[in-house]
Amino acid sequence: MMIPFKKGAALLAPMVGITNRAFRTLIDELGAPDWYWTEMASAEAFVAKARYEESYTDAGPCPQKTSIQLFARSSEAVAQACRLLAERTPNERPAGVDLNFGCSAPNIRRMGAGSALSSDPDKAAAFVEAARTTWPWTLSAKLRMGEMGDYSELLSFCMRLCNAGVDFLTIHPRLDSQKFRRKPHWDIIGALSRDLPVPVVGNGDITSPELFKSILDQEHPYALMIGREAVRRPWIFTLLPRRSEQSEQSEQSEQSELSEPSKVTGDVDIDLRAVGLRFIELASQCLPAAFQLESARRFFSYFCDNVSFAQYLKVKLSRTSTLTEMARDFRSYFDEVPTDLIVKPENRSDLDSLPS
Ligand SMILES: Cc1cc2nc3c(=O)[nH]c(=O)nc-3n(C[C@H](O)[C@H](O)[C@H](O)COP(=O)(O)O)c2cc1C
Incomplete structure (x- = not known):
């Protein structure tokens, strides 16, 4: 195969x-x-x-x-x-x-x-x-x-x-x-x-x-x-x-010889609010109603690591009881902290160290 x-x-x-x-x-x-x-x-x-x-x-x-x-x-x-x-x-x-x-x-x-x-x-x-x-x-x-x-x-x-x-x-x-x-x-x-x-x-x-x-x-x-x-x-x-x-x-090539990323987005800034709201929209379209909120909670428990007040936002979103409330609170976070709205795709402050 x-x-x-x-x-x-x-x-x-x-x-x-x-x-x-x-x-x-x-x-x-x-x-x-x-x-x-x-x-x-x-x-x-x-x-x-x-x-x-x-x-x-x-x-x-x-x-x-x-x-x-x-x-x-x-x-x-x-x-x-x-x-x-x-x-x-x-x-x-x-x-x-x-x-x-x-x-x-x-x-x-x-x-x-x-x-x-x-x-x-x-x-x-x-x-x-x-x-x-x-x-x-x-x-x-x-x-x-x-x-x-x-x-x-x-x-x-x-x-x-x-x-x-x-x-x-x-x-x-x-x-x-x-x-x-x-x-x-x-x-x-x-x-x-x-x-x-x-x-x-x-x-x-x-x-x-x-x-x-x-x-x-x-x-x-x-x-x-x-x-x-x-x-x-x-x-x-x-x-x-x-x-x-x-x-x-190259059959002989043992090294992985990696090329540059095939689809370069390194220069394209990411709008965190747009990505989060898109996930909420997809959850409502693609998942059974019983799973939508829980799946969005799990998603945001990681995705919120991109913002400065991650814990605050995670707790706030975890307390919402509908996707509409979640979308409202997620959107309003960026009114409170507008400097968090846009990130460079490659930026992560807490990257793991390379293997020794
Ligand atoms: C929330 C969560 C759910 C997971 N569910 C599964 C699963 O259904 N099947 C599986 O084989 N591994 C599951 N894993 C393990 C991941 O596939 C992966 O092996 C693990 O997270 C390590 O990879 P990472 O460090 O890149 O996250 C899960 C991990 C997490 C964090």
Whole structure:
């Protein structure tokens, strides 16, 4: 199976309550990544046609470069969910399915799904094999480093997934229990990229074009995935260097040889008020009413980091009870602090340091 994005690609991470159709549309409008993930959806609930599952598994606006992420308790549900996705019309069918072996939320682990599978390689491999029986297109899995961080165990787990049929793997190199504490172990991405027979996508704490390039150059993952920073700066994909066509053709090239960003917006100022209000509009258009407010709250809990009085604005927006009130309060913030209205897309005062 061909990997559907180029070496050095920049990908949007799956994030519950955030990477729904509304957010992916905003990202697409501001400067698209090379591939999208949906938020994770329960295979069992999707198969049972539970309420809202069509929304969780909506692959729009770019189904041809979107993977739907599934978490599951049983391989039967994985196979059935993949069959239902495969039977969709080409316009609605996602281009990929991704299996979640990394979520360590207690409710997901308790049901034996997400990162609970990282200590059960037989079951995880059975999920991949089950998906392969009904899903002929791109198939991937996303995981952390496991419970203990033992490299040979992690490698052997990943090898099982490769042998079972994944096309690529995404690694967020932290322990299952670590949440977002400590720095990610980027060297593990480098080691797995060397040792595995499939491409490895690296993920974790990428907050700037410099860091993006530095990890590609030092660890040589096939591609990198960005999560939270894409919510803070939904235009970030326009700032990232992409691999040049020339180095794409060079078989010998081990270096990523990145070109300048394909769509340069570095000189175009960002109107924060317009971006925030556009998200609210998209939430009201693209999401079921029950999700709109919560999704907007989650979005603004990151997006407000762009303004001087971030905490003040987050609290204010979290207290609103309709999208209309939220839009009103968000708009009025810029009347109070007009100097916050416009930002340079590349500006972030609190960028992480480069990996040593
Ligand atoms: C709010 C939130 C929701 C998340 N939901 C998912 C999910 O549904 N599936 C998944 O595999 N990872 C999920 N993650 C993890 C991200 O995909 C990513 O691995 C993690 O945030 C590290 O990347 P980052 O530092 O670029 O954000 C979530 C992370 C956050 C912050």
